[in-house]
Amino acid sequence: MSASRKIAFIGLGIMGSPMAANLVKAGHHVTGYNLQQPAIDALVAAGGHGATSIAEAVADAEVVITMVPADPHVLQVVLGEGGVLENVKAGTLVIDMSSITPQTSIKVAAAAKEKGVRTLDAPVSGGEAGAVEAVLSIMVGGDDAADFAEAKPIFDALGTTVVHVGPAGAGQTVKAANQLIVAVNIQVLAEAVVFLENAGVDLAAALDVLGGGLAGSTVLNRKKGNMLNREFAPGFRIDLHHKDMGIVTDAARAVGAALPVGAVVAQLVASARANGDGSLDHSALLRGVERLSGRTVA
Amino acid sequence: MSASRKIAFIGLGIMGSPMAANLVKAGHHVTGYNLQQPAIDALVAAGGHGATSIAEAVADAEVVITMVPADPHVLQVVLGEGGVLENVKAGTLVIDMSSITPQTSIKVAAAAKEKGVRTLDAPVSGGEAGAVEAVLSIMVGGDDAADFAEAKPIFDALGTTVVHVGPAGAGQTVKAANQLIVAVNIQVLAEAVVFLENAGVDLAAALDVLGGGLAGSTVLNRKKGNMLNREFAPGFRIDLHHKDMGIVTDAARAVGAALPVGAVVAQLVASARANGDGSLDHSALLRGVERLSGRTVA
Amino acid sequence: MSASRKIAFIGLGIMGSPMAANLVKAGHHVTGYNLQQPAIDALVAAGGHGATSIAEAVADAEVVITMVPADPHVLQVVLGEGGVLENVKAGTLVIDMSSITPQTSIKVAAAAKEKGVRTLDAPVSGGEAGAVEAVLSIMVGGDDAADFAEAKPIFDALGTTVVHVGPAGAGQTVKAANQLIVAVNIQVLAEAVVFLENAGVDLAAALDVLGGGLAGSTVLNRKKGNMLNREFAPGFRIDLHHKDMGIVTDAARAVGAALPVGAVVAQLVASARANGDGSLDHSALLRGVERLSGRTVA
């Protein structure tokens, strides 16, 4: 068992709450801060501690974890007035586990470095269930391998696949690639579904045999039920995937990588959102293929 | 153990030879015919029988299996002069395991029906290794469930996933969908690889963590080695996948199913071929993304 | 004025009827044949002659013109039983002005050559109005420049732009390229229209200024009215453009030319058709962009 650490946890939302609770379970001293009080109360009930400000939460922390919705929140929470960098001691390790752009992670890392603060970007994959069950995949960027080594026991309390993938921003880059692959794998599965149905094939049987061969994928396994039953409760919302497709197309543009298929799928995700499907699970890309194929979509 | 059947096997190529041998092992009486004699000799050496014509091969057969390269070969072997339909008894079950267009399978089925001959289309997935090890996925189309039931023990000697997916042509339709999904999954993996490399990420580490989450796929597992090492010995050749993308785009067009992403990938597969990569493994779609991204490709 | 020729005209439809009449006006001896009698009667009323069979129509002809809907009709009318090749004298010049695949034109040319019959493929652009007013563009393929020279005075009675673009099939190839460019130019105009409207711009003013610069095109000039008024009476029907996109994607595939954008637009044309817009003018591709953008399309 790893040594207990003093951890400040900023952002106790759907993902952050169970993650903070898992850190408590693993024996860490966790002080949480959140804009809404009930999430703090829940952490305290689970054995953690509460703070009334970021300043208070991070005052004694050895490690700070942030888990917030998007780039502006990270900028405000970490770099903003009353934020993490203003209040931590030099040498603290700040781990941002939000899913944001690589550029923002790099900007945060540079600003922290100037104050002698160490950083990792460590976005996760696996959703709420993965957070609750502590089976997240965690892709970690950071300039110093020693920082990753120090954080590894903490990550191990949160997930099962934990990999240091490169320098600052690299975690976000891999997360972006993850979202790219997932969106495209869903889209082509949707195209296959409409094709198979239009051709009069037994879809359930077809998906079984497809899943057993080279066409098999985690997307097919996990989303075929949604597609067969036209049941699109999220899961992962199209609105969020739309944000992520913006991140990956911008990031790829910045490094000169061609995304001929990714760019088309980004349009189709945007189209799904424009058609009112933003709050459905991303498997609802099927509805877009149905619309293109002239079907009436309920 | 199932009853021994009298089987004629037409087409003893890279796939057909090990399949015929597996039928012999399973206790069937197999008579092979092939344009080149050595493949017939090999079947005889494995305990089968040889014939000098299709007529001779199918004369006493209860079941005829054909395994040939493309639509014209099926049309000639089954419908042509001296072909299967001219020479089999009424009631024989003719199983075409070639990968061809659904339309041709439907045409063959109709012509056979006129002569009182029963048919199944049963293309396979799994490649040469799958044929040798008898672990193929077999997607079966046929109008009569009883025909599938009769053929099931024979298929079980060849593969591990055997599914009746619909009426005549449906097997080919599912195979087409399989090839669609595989090509797109490879293409987006290639886009992700170039993006990750350009962004300075540790690619091997990134692919490990990607494989563990929702972005995971059989394509990622089996092809990441090719991509990491730029090692593109086939495997499944781009030339063949180009043929298959033609089948699926035509078939989708015929049934009014939209393939916005499939159509783009069909162009990229064609482009790979035009760039001289036709005899490489389909994972060499990576080379096309590299070209689009301005890299020099050896 | 050019010398009067004995011309057989097969196919007196929406295009063929006014074309045949224009040839009469130009002083030629025109004998028409059509499946429906009224069109023949109209030609006779206009000063032409009627025939009750292809055989009778072409018996004394120096030049035969065919103008029929699609490949199968050309194959039947020219190569079929009782068709043109069976009934013309050696040396006759057979000009097919239908819009079909280059491959079929090449096949017809080869079959004709075996019988000593000369051919040109000469599809047209300009629609019914262009046919009536004799201002068609005519793109001519043929292996022998002398044949084109001989036909030139005839073409000049039908159109204003008449160009010999290459060997047999080349006329059809250029027609295919024409349809490719037109479809894509319409599609991008439609994307611009929805973008401009969503952004709150005065669309009519914007199209005026766009038309005056490098973004100007014949498509913009002729179709902006359709788009501004959502008035999509044909004009040129999406169903026909769908057929043509099939021709150009197949032809490009056959010669190894990449159509990354053309392939996407082919899908969007197919989608328009699948959504019930097949009988609208091709400017109705706008409706597809509106659907993708989440608008309700009446």
Next chain:
Amino acid sequence: MSASRKIAFIGLGIMGSPMAANLVKAGHHVTGYNLQQPAIDALVAAGGHGATSIAEAVADAEVVITMVPADPHVLQVVLGEGGVLENVKAGTLVIDMSSITPQTSIKVAAAAKEKGVRTLDAPVSGGEAGAVEAVLSIMVGGDDAADFAEAKPIFDALGTTVVHVGPAGAGQTVKAANQLIVAVNIQVLAEAVVFLENAGVDLAAALDVLGGGLAGSTVLNRKKGNMLNREFAPGFRIDLHHKDMGIVTDAARAVGAALPVGAVVAQLVASARANGDGSLDHSALLRGVERLSGRTVA
């Protein structure tokens, strides 16, 4: 003739210099400012006046025109320290003729409004030649029609097509649409060229006949020479068009407009740049289609 106005002109580059000179010719009192002195000297030699700072240039101006490369320059020149807004009198009309994002134009307009300064965004199309010959197309956005009316005589000294297209930002939106249409029209022309060449057609003849029909466009007229001769000296550089494709895809995303084809072409423009063609004319998109089609590109 219109009344003489006191105009400050900020940004005397390739476009700004001839535009400022044309305003002098039209009888206006023009004071120029530029980072490099020689351009100021040239304006003085042409009958204008020079300033050593933005503050000095705009001190007495009734109208301020800015013509700079990109968003950051506009933000700095207009909103920055020592910039236009700090130094103009309330009521001044500030016209930004740069090509930037609609969002930045809206931001500038809002900031100006707070200080009682009026603004127009008025990007141009027509290139250096259009600027020199005063035949630019000018697409003007602005909330107040009276501001456009006041500026109209000034615009008329610079261009021949001058249209008020909507509120603040609308000029930039139309410019973005212009660049979208131009890029796609070039791309499909390039696809047609490679297709026609591969098919063995006489390209020059084919482009002639295509230009005469519905496929005709200003792009075809002006760029066919570049394509026929593989002569790609700019003209308008791919690097700049790459910037513009970023603007239009972002702007369309912001207003929920689908760009399925525009997004693909944005990738192809980026690919051209990644392949080292950034300083060539945008007609060099042809080289990308050639690469995709397996040709060696010099």
